[in-house]
Every structure is written in C-alpha cells, then in structure tokens.
Amino acid sequence: MLAFMFSRLLSSDFARYYQNQDDAMSEEFGWKLVHGDVFRPPQNLTLLCMSFYFLEYTLTKELLSIQTKTFFAFVIIVFALLGFLSPSSRGSLANAAFGLYMLFGFSSGYNSSHYFNSYGGTKKARNTVYTIFFIPLIVFGSVIVFNFILLSRGSSSAVPASTLFGLTCIWFLVSIPLSLIGSYFGYKKTKFLPPVLTNQIPRQIPDKPWYLRLPVVILIGGIIPFAAIFIELYYIMHSWWFHNIYYMFGFLFIVFLLLVAICAEISVLMVYFALCSEDYNWWWLSFFVGGSSTIYVFLYGIIFYFSSLNLSYFSGTILYFGWLFVVCVLYFAFTGTIGFIASHYFVHRIYRTIKVD
Numbered sequence: 001m002l003a004f005m006f007s008r009l010l011s012s013d014f015a016r017y018y019q020n021q022d023d024a025m026s027e028e029f030g031w032k033l034v035h036g037d038v039f040r041p042p043q044n045l046t047l048l049c050m051s052f053y054f055l056e057y058t059l060t061k062e063l064l065s066i067q068t069k070t071f072f073a074f075v076i077i078v079f080a081l082l083g084f085l086s087p088s089s090r091g092s093l094a095n096a097a098f099g100l101y102m103l104f105g106f107s108s109g110y111n112s113s114h115y116f117n118s119y120g121g122t123k124k125a126r127n128t129v130y131t132i133f134f135i136p137l138i139v140f141g142s143v144i145v146f147n148f149i150l151l152s153r154g155s156s157s158a159v160p161a162s163t164l165f166g167l168t169c170i171w172f173l174v175s176i177p178l179s180l181i182g183s184y185f186g187y188k189k190t191k192f193l194p195p196v197l198t199n200q201i202p203r204q205i206p207d208k209p210w211y212l213r214l215p216v217v218i219l220i221g222g223i224i225p226f227a228a229i230f231i232e233l234y235y236i237m238h239s240w241w242f243h244n245i246y247y248m249f250g251f252l253f254i255v256f257l258l259l260v261a262i263c264a265e266i267s268v269l270m271v272y273f274a275l276c277s278e279d280y281n282w283w284w285l286s287f288f289v290g291g292s293s294t295i296y297v298f299l300y301g302i303i304f305y306f307s308s309l310n311l312s313y314f315s316g317t318i319l320y321f322g323w324l325f326v327v328c329v330l331y332f333a334f335t336g337t338i339g340f341i342a343s344h345y346f347v348h349r350i351y352r353t354i355k356v357d
Helices: 003-018 030-034 056-065 065-083 092-103 106-117 124-152 161-188 214-220 223-241 249-275 283-290 291-309 314-353
Strands: none
Touching: 003 030, 003 249, 030 056, 030 249, 092 106, 092 124, 092 161, 106 124, 106 161, 124 161, 124 314, 214 223, 214 249, 214 283, 214 291, 223 249, 223 291, 249 283, 283 314
C-alpha cells in the first residue's frame, strides 16, 4: 500500500516536471530544486554519533561497505530454511555465520573502497582499516569481556583461550587478506559518476517543520519495522535466554523479507519528504531512519529483562545488557544500511530521469 501510494506521488511529480519542461519561464520546485547539491557528500557528523566516532567523510563510505552484510544475513537464513543448519546441532548457525563472514571480506573491502574513491576520498588507507576493523572489534572485544566474566564465575559456557586464538588467526589469515584484495580492486574500478553535477557553493537549507526534524522522524520511522518483527523477536529472545531450540526459520525468512521491504520504504519516503523541503542532506537521514527501530528493540530488551528473566547475580545482568548492546549495534548497522542503499538507489533514479539545465 505504501509503495503504491508513493509511486502515484512520484508519477504526479514527473508529470508536473515534464509539463513545465518546455516552459523557459517556469520555476523549479520540489526536490528538483536541490539537484545541484543532492550528491554533495556529507561534511559534518554531529547527529547521533555518541556510540561510535569516525571522522566525517570516511564514516559514510564505511557504512556503504556494510551493505555486504545484508546479503550475508540473507544467505544465512536461506541455509537455515533449507535445512543445512540443523537446530539440534549446537553451534552450527554460529559456525556458518563466522565462515561466511570471513569469505565476505572481499566484497566488503571492494564496495567500501569503490564508493570512497568515487566520492573523492583521499585517505584510502584509513578507510580500508575502518572497513576491516569496524564490526569485528565491536563483536570480538565484547566477546573477550564477556568471556572474562564467565571465567571469573567458573562457568562452563566460557570460550577456551585456544578457540579464541584460533578464531583470531582465521580472521587475520582469511578475512583481512580478502578485504585488502577487495579494496585494491575497488580503488582500481572506474569511479561512479552522479547523474547531475554538484554546485561549487552549497545551497542554503531552509528551516524544516517540526514533523520533519530528525528526532521526530526517527521515532516515527522505527514503529512499523519494529511492529513487523515484534512477535518473532519474542520467540528469538525466549529461545536464546531459556535455551530452547529455535526452529521457525520459515517464519524468520518471511519476517526478514518484510523487515527489508519496510526499512527500505520508510527510508525512501522520509528522504523524499526531506528533498521536497529542500534539505539535501539525505545520506545520514536515510541511515538513521532505516535503523531507527533499534530504539524499540533495545527498549523491548529492557522490558524482557524485567518481565521474563530472574537473574540473581550481577554478572548475569552485565552479560545480558552487554549482548543486548552488541545485537542492537549489529541490527542498527544492518537495518540502517538497508535504508541507505534503498535511498541511494531512489535518489539516483529520480535525478537521472529528469532533465536538468
């Protein structure tokens, strides 16, 4: 329904542009006004950068490299759906995820370096390092901290030091070389050319109405994606923390596709409204709107802790909220990148279609 209504709205815009195309006295309006700035790379990173800090230009290109993880998650779920990953085989899903992540290092490095080079990035070495170490350091660093907590309690769930050392060796010997090779070929690829030229002087952005401000858009944009995954999230949380076998991969696959579609549509819609209000800073807007449901996932995790879990020791609480934070970071990167990719494709399509003098 949302996609149908949005397509009708775009058709109306194109009809108006084509109608005034031959009229030399007609003024530009709507999102066509910002055609000279819409492909200007973001220059400031001041919005919601409390959890991670990356320097301005490089971070945008790093986020583009995470698009590989979208396909990576799709492959994992399809394998589980087809029965290659048995729920009764403990650790098979984690092993498959780790193995595929290693192999997807080439694609991640390739995409990151290509986009970075296309948009005028100069610090290539720094971009490559961020691409390689961004997510692994968050996950692996958290695993080490959690493992120390488990070892201090004498838990049998602690990962042996030999296993951690083996995983680290595989990462250094497989994933990092593949990422470096992918980055090399990405920098060699022909640069991407935007469909319209960028003005030398940035256009002044007028004040937006309150309902298009970033905090409001984020709160509104995350409701529908969270509603789509709420029921499945409930079963996943119960399976994880109560040691139940999760076997509903068919429903998970449907929810996954639904989540991808909703995140893409919501992000594209909000970017469209922003462009119509003459705000051409759509890059981070699309990413934050796409990942906005992370707020509700984290709040649900807090509610689940107090309503369903009865952890009598403090270290258990630390482990729970630590893993909740890691999951939310990965979920935010995943859903945010979906919104960014969809918006990136949408912006290119609409500005490639119109005629600009």
